[in-house]
Amino acid sequence: MRALQPLLHDVVICVAAPAFAASPRDGQLRGLRAEGFYGHDRRLLHTACLLVDGREPEPIGVQPLGPGQVRFTSVHRYPHDRTNDPTVIIERVRTAGAGESLLLRNVGTVARRLHVELALATDLADIADVKRGLTGTTVRSTAVLDPPGLDWRSRAGRAHVRVTESGPAPEVTDGPEGGTLTWPRVLLRPGESRQIRLTVSGGTVPDPPGHPRAPASPPPWSEPVVHGDRRLSALVRRGLADLRALRLADPEGTARDGVEDQFIAAGCPWYLTLFGRDSIWSARMLLPLGTDLARGTLWALARRQGSAHDVFREEAPGRILHELRPAEADHGNGLRLPSHYYGSVDATPLFVTLLVEAWHWGLPDADVDALLPYAERGMQWVEETTNRDEDGLLRYYPRPGGLRHQSWKDSEDAVRDAAGRRIEPPLALCEVQGYAYQAAVGLAGLMASHGRQQEAQRLTSWAQALRKRFADTFWLPSPDGPASRYVAIAVGRGLEPVSGPASNMGQLLSTGILDESGCRDVAAWLAAPELNSGWGLRSRSALLRGFNPLSYHGGSVWTHDTAIAVQGLCAAGCAAEASALAEGLLEAAAHFDYRMPELYGGDSRGEGSPAPLAYPAACRPQGWSAASGVAVLSALLGLAPDVSRRVLHIRPTPFGPLRVEGLRLAGREFSVGVGVAGSDAPVVVRGLPPDWTVDSTGA
Incomplete structure (x- = not known):
């Protein structure tokens, strides 16, 4: 039977090219479909499944924090508590190209001792195989102790996960089906919290020569402000x-x-x-x-x-x-x-x-x-x-x-x-x-x-x-x-x-x-x-x-x-x-x-x-x-510049009043207003380069 392309309609994606992370709405990566951390078309991690006291946290919300970051919030409840209110809140912030942080908060009135376990695995699959609906063979993990974490390596790719926060180091277990990071006794008194930070890195083997990378400078465009619609x-x-x-x-x-x-x-x-x-x-x-x-x-x-x-x-x-x-x-x-x-x-x-x-x-x-x-x-x-x-x-x-x-x-x-x-x-x-x-x-x-x-x-x-x-x-x-x-x-x-x-x-x-x-x-x-x-x-x-x-x-x-x-x-x-x-x-x-x-x-x-x-x-x-x-x-x-004549033609389409600041022509920012209330002219332009003129005839 032919594998089917994974659907993305309910996938939460954060991106910082050339890296991205694709997650289900509960934030748990289970090695299914397109889930995982990626870099340069290589899946670095497809499983990152969190257990607290042997149970998966219960998801209650997902919040994008920008194109490259998302926060998943879940709770850990206790059946014998005399309240229905959650007392342990878990916030999981995933950042494309970096990794994720887990914040465990005790908002209850009694101390909690938690057993925290994070199962990690990968197939180091190429994005083309993921797009085809294929899941590769799980790659054997290797434990690393300083700093604590796990490594994976195949002929096509490599991946690394490291724990980077201060505090007691986790127990690290490796194996052919992946590895586990375990914190067996996390004590949280009322009002206390504990943060765990993980870095995820890796890529293709060998590194592709001359392949595009993440930019180090700001975006090469102006940031316009649009008034109107x-x-x-x-x-x-x-x-x-x-x-x-x-x-x-x-x-x-x-x-x-x-x-x-x-x-x-x-x-x-x-x-x-x-x-x-x-x-x-x-x-x-x-x-x-x-x-x-x-x-x-x-x-x-x-x-x-x-x-x-x-x-x-x-x-x-x-x-x-x-x-x-x-x-x-x-x-x-x-x-x-x-x-x-x-x-x-x-x-x-x-x-x-x-x-x-x-x-x-x-x-x-x-x-x-x-x-x-x-x-x-x-x-x-x-x-x-x-x-x-x-x-x-x-x-x-x-x-x-x-x-x-x-x-x-x-x-x-x-x-x-x-x-x-x-x-x-x-x-x-x-x-x-x-x-x-x-x-x-x-x-x-x-x-x-x-x-x-x-x-x-x-x-x-x-x-x-x-x-x-x-x-x-x-x-x-x-x-x-x-x-x-x-x-x-x-x-x-x-x-x-x-x-x-x-x-x-x-x-x-x-x-x-x-x-x-x-x-x-x-x-x-x-x-x-x-x-x-x-x-x-x-x-x-x-x-x-x-x-x-x-x-x-x-x-x-x-x-x-x-x-x-x-x-x-x-x-x-x-x-x-x-x-x-x-x-x-x-x-x-x-x-x-x-x-x-x-x-x-x-x-x-x-x-x-x-x-x-x-x-x-x-x-x-x-x-x-x-x-x-x-x-x-x-x-x-209706913007149409003609550099040979140094003329900016403007033929606005009636759509309601618009005023835009932060447009750019020949390296200089300018503004345009069309149909703006209180103006006698149908088109108002300010800030053009000195040798440029405006042609708005017919506007």
Whole structure:
């Protein structure tokens, strides 16, 4: 029988990348499912089970203390007491990347002598095996006496647990099934407490060279203050807190003036590492808060840009990395990926666009000039890949044993037609053509600013040719739909469009590949109930055969996908449609306590409908979901800088008054107010760099 991926809906996760801890709500780690302490994709501890007087404490509450720490509270009661009140309280604070502390408090009126026992064990499993639902063989533990604790070691990993508090040392017992720390006589008089601190450390054997590590410097973005919609303010605030915990630093990128190159890991628990596409989107979404995150992301990927042809890694010169892991891993169902894997069709054009947009937001000229050759090599890979295709489209050609679908919808059944049939690659996805067009046009503008007019003109001509091929190929008629046509999710062999409306077309709106009429048609579809669930944008139309509100890509709502659609709708001037999607996303956020999951159910929202449910195995926190609040905020403000003219264009979408402090342009913080009461102007901007002006005509 095939093992099933562990569900995460009731798992408490605290994260401080590259470490995290996943716990059930009572705090007891029993070696089940995804439970445990982790570091660098290795499970360091899967069992940490506490017994007091031979019994498990009774859980009464769990409280997150921030993205990286959580407190579990339980009680220990005595059947022969004459009161029902608990008299021994146990607080267990678990910290990602560090360990945990246990505080035993006697709040009763009589002294207690406790027998405290902590059973510890691990399988040192790779995160890929945990994700597949596999539990490895328990690794033999070895007792250590100074300081007291336990060690585990296998060919793949190692782990250490140490008792670090002062006081009587525990008795340490080791063995093939794990080990035990025992405090046989803990005396607590009334009002007294005893604290036990444990450190948990370890990792992969051997240490992966050049692998990302925890950052040593503060987050590379400003901290905005949002006044107006309280939901939007909470979404931005909670998202940035989670992004702080998801930061990683490139150890190969700290030489330039000691500045770390930081980026955002894709998500916890499954993707706590550098992912080209995901890390790029997170950096793009945070550009209104500064360009330092974009710079770090670009450099981390530039250093690992493809330089040779390698079939197993799917590497090619100029291609941008898809995924970085400490070691090669078996992901099941024939999917085996190397530590450096390049199997994505979209990361490369997105890399180019990130550089262009960071340039417009004020990335220093020295970084722009140094990164430009990497962007040119990336664009060359895009062009060469389209030349490989007789239709001139950007397709993906996966190798056997690699990812079958290589854009953001990358599950096995990610691309299906209106009848629910799976469509196999090679495929040209609609949004990928938009990415390629946007990258070419943006890079042409950057080259023109460097006086390279001939190369800029060649890229512009190439982009216009792709735009025409797209217009001739991707539209499908729909006489009974909200608009008379829609964009096919993909084009298969022989230029056959894949039927059935899907959310992918929403990501085209901000790329420029659609004309004004095309934007209006796409907007109509995104606003229609079959795609707009009321909580956000469904990944697949609810009217299609095979729609499943809890399918990974076949009907669920993705936070980032909805935010990108809002960005595009705002840019296209489709205010009503943008406001409707944004409103749904914010209503959903309130039900998730503003920590947006990777994806959630695509059931319809109506009066009295139940709250949306997270996809059971969704990452939370997740990078581009956490960054989506800033993306929506920037979209509703209508921020669009043009560095070549030193003009900040502002076209706000009517959504109610907003005032935002702590935005950043060209290294300087500024504020924007739109529709603020008591102001004669529709837009008020303060603090722009001295050589910049504001264009809010039409606001």
